[in-house]
């Protein structure tokens with residue numbers, strides 16, 4: 001495995017999943033480095049002059065932000081392309097990627113609004129770090145508060161995010177014409193599919209993703225009631241289908 005290609009990440013970040021999926025799709029070996037939420041900013045500032053993860057270090061080059069990483073990878077590793085070379089489809093993929101990137105913010109806010117406070121959330125966030133119990137116990141309340149503040153987890157904003165989440169699902173539905181087998185653009189997987197499927201994945205907990213630590217069946221009734229219509233919709237089924245059919249891991 002290449003030690004020179006490193007994806008700095010939070011394991012449960014859906015934006016990091018988007019970059020992992022693209023790297024895996026292109027068959028590019030990489031290692032992941034999990035940064036601790038909070039102190040991560042010291043590293044991301046230094047490496048890429050941003051506050052967020054993912055950041056990719058590829059040999060001597062460093063790129064931050066999943067969209068910039070996506071375009072960087074398409075440029076330097078054009079095998080198994082995820083953006084059509086020209087024409088209407090290219091424009092559609094570019095636009096959809098941008099749209100789903102914005103919906104990702106609302107997915108995160110709405111989902112945290114539903115589940116933040118459950119011990120399983122902090123387990124999913126911190127277990128990959130193998131921290132000593134005492135450290136985890138100290139970090140959990142600080143992180144829960146930080147997440148709520150940073151991502152605007154307030155009832156009014158969470159409710160508004162729910163509307164946006166549904167808007168994004170309706171967009172998926174229009175692109176696939178109600179058929180979970182179809183791709184968003186054209187006849188094969190593109191960056192638009194990877195963006196939409198990975199950024200909506202926390203709501204569906206596809207098997208093999210970091211969110212499968214929080215299976216639907218183990219959620220409280222209110223959460224199940226909120227998620228069920230999504231699971232049963234064509235767009236929700238589409239996310240699960242893309243994971244089943246197109247999400248290969250190196």
Ligand SMILES: N[C@@H](CCC(=O)N[C@@H](CS)C(=O)NCC(=O)O)C(=O)O
Pocket residue numbers: 010013014015016038041051052053054064065066067101150
């Ligand atoms: N536009 C960015 C968004 C990434 C993002 O929001 N990452 C979150 C985790 S899901 C993050 O790093 N948050 C920590 C922070 O803002 O300090 C991208 O596409 O990479």
